Amino acid sequence: MTKPGQHVLSTLRQMIASGELQAGERVAEIPTAERLGVSRTPVRIAFRALEQEGLLEKLERRGYRVREVSAEEISGAVEVRGVLEGLAARQAAENGLSDEQRQGLRECLAQGDALFATGSITELDLEEYHSLNQRFHTLILEASKNPAIVSALSRNEHLPFASVNALAIDRNHLDQEYRRFNFAHMQHHAAFDAIDCGQGARAEAIMREHANATLRYADLFSQAPDNSIRVIGQDSENKTGK
Amino acid sequence: MTKPGQHVLSTLRQMIASGELQAGERVAEIPTAERLGVSRTPVRIAFRALEQEGLLEKLERRGYRVREVSAEEISGAVEVRGVLEGLAARQAAENGLSDEQRQGLRECLAQGDALFATGSITELDLEEYHSLNQRFHTLILEASKNPAIVSALSRNEHLPFASVNALAIDRNHLDQEYRRFNFAHMQHHAAFDAIDCGQGARAEAIMREHANATLRYADLFSQAPDNSIRVIGQDSENKTGK
DNA sequence: TCATAGCAGAATGGATCCAATTTGACGTCT
DNA sequence: AGACGTCAAATTGGATCCATTCTGCTATGA
Structure with missing residues (x-):
């Protein structure tokens, strides 16, 4: 301390x-x-x-x-996160990736690939994927070279994520979680591809939709x-x- | 106090x-x-x-x-503002306007029309248009019914706006300022039209581009x-x- | 029996006091 | 002459103290 x-x-x-x-x-x-x-x-x-x-x-x-935090508030915050990370991805694509940024993103993708290769996933793996996910998103924010995005997001960092992250892993249905995270990982691949090819608009669209993957959709909103x-x-x- | x-x-x-x-x-x-x-x-x-x-x-x-605050930082913040207000406009279009929201926006537009009707503008008018502008943007944020947008924006409220708003009025070239604000006002008309017709994507695009109107473009960056x-x-x- | 006034408790906001740490300078030693 | 060690000034961070104000209960009167 x-x-x-x-x-x-x-x-x-x-x-x-x-x-x-x-x-x-x-x-x-x-x-x-x-x-x-x-x-x-x-x-x-x-x-x-x-x-x-x-x-x-x-x-x-x-x-x-x-x-x-109401369900509407969370979905609103997710949408904010979507447009901001979309912007980040577009600017990253426009700026181009540095070698180390490309390397870092590729490592994230490869480690994720390894996690999902077995076809099943344990609770421990979920934790690992979570940190992988964080790193991937942070790298894209950095690659945008736009600190205002981080500022704008920092407000929402705790509100939706603290709630959603704690809530969003349903440890009773790991197979379902597996499919959800696998889908998110595929979106990561697509986003990296678009950024690395300099396709700003495509990268933006992918990241924008990708934000919704942080929700378990309707399942999330059942707590009184x-x-x-x-x-x-x-x-x-x-x-x-x- | x-x-x-x-x-x-x-x-x-x-x-x-x-x-x-x-x-x-x-x-x-x-x-x-x-x-x-x-x-x-x-x-x-x-x-x-x-x-x-x-x-x-x-x-x-x-x-x-x-x-x-560097010029890059300001332009980055303006871009953030653009995507967030674009999101707000889209959600407002999707939600539909309440009668009083529609009324408030129309009043802003009408008052702006009156300001620009004379074909010239005084320093005092600029102050008035500024508050008009603020009201218009606030109304759109409210109409989005998404408080997360306001949160995300509040971080940027002072950084770029305190600087840019104070900066952005060049009192020595009021005719130039007139054209700039007139253009911004036309964008307001277009944005309202799109929102009121429920054209979310169009409203988003307009507001997104509109953010750049807060800058004096290249002129801004030549002074420092x-x-x-x-x-x-x-x-x-x-x-x-x- | 109900309403109102008054009082006590509690909680924030601001001011001041104490401790810990860093900066910068000065002096001395090599 | 340069470098290193030591010391003093300054500055933040935390703790405590005092004032203000709000809430909620109680008692009294109509």
Whole structure:
């Protein structure tokens, strides 16, 4: 923990993503500070940042609340991600890839090929493919040489992805997940091909559609959010309907 | 000043946009706090926010520095704005406009028509058109019903727009500005027509190209030989090449 | 019995205090 | 003369303290 401030921020992010802080739950500075063993100052900073990221919403004079993300919001964010990564792919195609960028993308594709070669996939492989996927997308963003895309995306990075990534892997239907990720991987191949050939419009179209692959489609939207407002603290059993 | 914290933030933003804090200049918490007559706490919060907005960059253990925005960065941000507003226009076309949205957009167009009807334009008119323009764009973003677009855009709101909007009006060539804004206004008409007819793809294409109208094109990039963008203000004679 | 006023508790926002770390300079040694 | 080590100044980061304000309950009066 070389940077305690950043540590508080990422810890809270993780607590939200993991569901330790449930959607709709109220969070206050003092209990959170005590819980994490730090002072109120870094917590205050972190709350502001998390509000910016869309993970918290401010209740005037009553602290913050973990935002509930609706299905529409997620699909809207996915669409935003689609056009931005589409733009990135187009600009990457127009700029041309450097040798190391091409190399990095090819490695991602090859490692993915190896993963899917067996015809089945384990839970562990999914984790590995996930990091592979992240790397591929990051490389395309870099290749666009447009930092504004990253900025615009960083807002959505946690809102849809923290929710979707935690949710989107259905470990009870690994065969179904296999097909979904295999399809996404094929889109990666197509996107790389288009970028490497300098086909900007095609690369854009592929990446734009590809964003939808981060969803499990209708399957995703079946969770009922709890509308009750609770304050986190030591007495969480005291959350009776009051 | 009901919200001093917000006040500090917007004051600093204004100081950067107006050039009172020059690009590349270092800013520290204590002098800034004394200058604004507040404590270090709100300044610290504001610096974090300004860093997020891309107006400041952090120097490790040495405070912050006002970022210099390159021409490439601005054109990249404009392109991001283009695809996002294009997406908004398409979704607005797909969703259909509500009666009041249609009414609001038509009012913007009519007021713009009145402004341009005389065939010439004064500096005052430019200010008015500017607010008109803002309203039009905001209405389209609202009509998209996709808050993620606004989120993604808010990051870019200050970086390119604070610079470009202040920059982009060349008060010495109002006739040229007239033609430029007239063209932009025609694009507004076209965009509204496409949205109102439910032509999503056409609306998207128009708004996407329209983003470039926020630039003075090549003219913009010929003023700063060092690639840095300067803000025109009251003391524009002090812009010696240094 | 219901409504209103007042009071206590709680929570944020800002100010100040303390600690840790880095920068830059100065002096000395090789 | 140059380089290295040490020291002081400055600056951020975290912790604590005080003021303000909002909420919710309670008590009293109609």
